[in-house]
Amino acid sequence: MQLDEDDMITNIFWADDRSISDYNLFGDVVCFDTTYKTNEYDRPFAPFLGVxxxxxxxxxxxxxxxxxxxxxxKWLFETFLGAMSGKQPKTILTDQSAAMANAIEKVFSETKNRLCVWHIYQNAAKKLSHVFHGPGQFATDFGNCVYDHEEEEDWLLAWSNMLEKHNLTENKWLKNVFDVREKWAMVYGRHTSTADMVSTTRSESMNNILKRYLKSSYDLLSFFEHYERVLGDRRYKELTADFKMMHTLSVLSASVEMLQHAEEMYTPEIFSLFQKQYTVIGDYVAKKVSKSEMVYEYKVSYRGGPKEHLVNYDAINQVVECS
Incomplete structure (x- = not known):
């Protein structure tokens, strides 16, 4: 707890042993959200979430x-790090806030700060309501700028075309969003691990869960008691999934050694993701284009389409690089 000069409580942070243990296992990517206010003091409630x-x-x-x-x-992030033995997350997903970004830069020096795409969409719908749901398909064009494009040059052109098409070249909000593009556009974030949380519907669904448990009329003590119930129910769900995993077998799409091994190693949820990726491999065509000493170069295309990716394989150091 942080106290002011009159010994009144200002900021409070709490994490129990199980939360600390979970962070040690799953804390590479953290979603931090302050959009939910649900207590009689109308203070921001800020959970650190993961998957x-x-x-x-x-x-x-x-x-x-x-x-x-x-x-x-700054106080909160330092306190969080102290509780977690100084282990910094690889990625932290947040809302767009200058104060928050500033504190993250100071405290989480090794962490990539990505913006929650969900919040950007919400803000776009509010700030650009006159075009967002209009006939000009702005929402689609904006969505393409969020998720599509592999080359920065293509992305910049698409952004410029979108502004021209919808007469938004002077829009202040879009200018601000463009200034922090490296934090949200997928073209800049493909190499940043986000544990599949990039859309942060996760924090939103968590907010919906919290609303069922936490009422704004609660005093501090009641608030903590009900928060404990949230944690208890989350952990029971994990226990149920563990039990189910031990008593069911995943269905393999093909009887191959790699899938059999993955099925033994992964939980059913993760195996399902892996198997989908494994199946998609069949739709890629790889052509060897050159070899110099022990470096092999391939051109890879999806279903033999026109878009090709260059893949280099360094056989000596066993390193693969993809364009």
Whole structure:
């Protein structure tokens, strides 16, 4: 707890042993969200969320903040790191907030800060309501700029065309979003691990869960008691998934050694993702185009289509690089 000069509580953070243990296992990617206010003091409630091996939401800790200033965030992130033995996440997904970004830069020096795409969509729908749901398909064009394009040059052209098409070249909100494009556009984030949480519907679904448990009329003590119930129910769901996993076998799409091995190693949820990727491999065509000493170069296309990717394989160092 952080106290002010009158010994009144300002910021509170809490995490139990199980949350700390979960963070140790699954804390590579953290979703941090302050959009949910549900207590009689109307303070931001800020959970640190992640995803476990069953692709379920796990809670690494939570805070009740006095305000959303850089100082409060800095205190919270330092306290969080202290509780987690100094282990920094690889990626933190957040809303667009200058104070938060500033504190993340100071405290999580080794962490990539990506913006929640879900929040960007929500803000776009509010700030650009006159075109967002209009006949000009702005939402589709904007969505393409979020998720599509593999080359920065193509992306910049698509963004410019979108602004021209919808007469938004002078729009202030879009200018601000463009300035932080490297934090949200997929073209800049393909090499950043996000544990499949990039759309952060995860924090939103967590907010819906919290609304069922936490009422704004609760005092601090009741709030904590009901929060414990949220954690208890989350953990029971994981236990149920563990039990189910031990008593069911996944269906293999083909009787091949790699899938048999993956089925033994992974939970059913993760195996299902792996198997989908394995099946898609069949639709890729690889052609060897050159070899110099022990470096092989391939051109790879999907279903033999015109778009080709260059893949280099360094056989000596066993390193693969893809364009």
């Amino acid at each position: 476990n091996h069953h692709k379920q939401t796990v809670v690494f800790g939570a805070a009740l903040l006095y305000d959303e200033t850089k100082e409060s965030y």
